[in-house]
Amino acid sequence: MKKKQSEWRYRNPDKVKQHSTYRNKHKKHEISISEWRSCKSYFQQCCAYCGLHASEHYRLRKGVKQKIDLHRDHVDHNGSNRIDNCIPACMNCNSSKYNKRLFDWFNVGNKNYSIERAEKILTWLYIDWKVNMT
Structure with a gap:
């Protein structure tokens, strides 16, 4: 695999x-620990896209299964690095x-799509992040 890469x-x-330029631009999140906790709590400690609970979020590293936290996903990759543009997402x-626009990727063709999740994401982004941070 490494040789092909x-x-x-x-x-x-x-x-x-x-890719390196893209990663460096969005490498640093301007999100406090309490903001991130509030965001994950809002989504019940689950990936906002597929619903995978944080307790089930693992990755394989050198053949060993490791528990990892949900990722801080930029909903709009040209948007801010703050909580108003961030939701929890599993690694998958x-x-x-990646850097696709939200509804170019998360739509009816996506196996994890649900209208309820889409509405919850939009409600968080446009209304509830403000309520939860005050």
């Missing part, structure tokens, strides 16, 4: 640079969405 990086330096949803 190295070969791809060698053949695609422009894409590697574009976060990776799958």
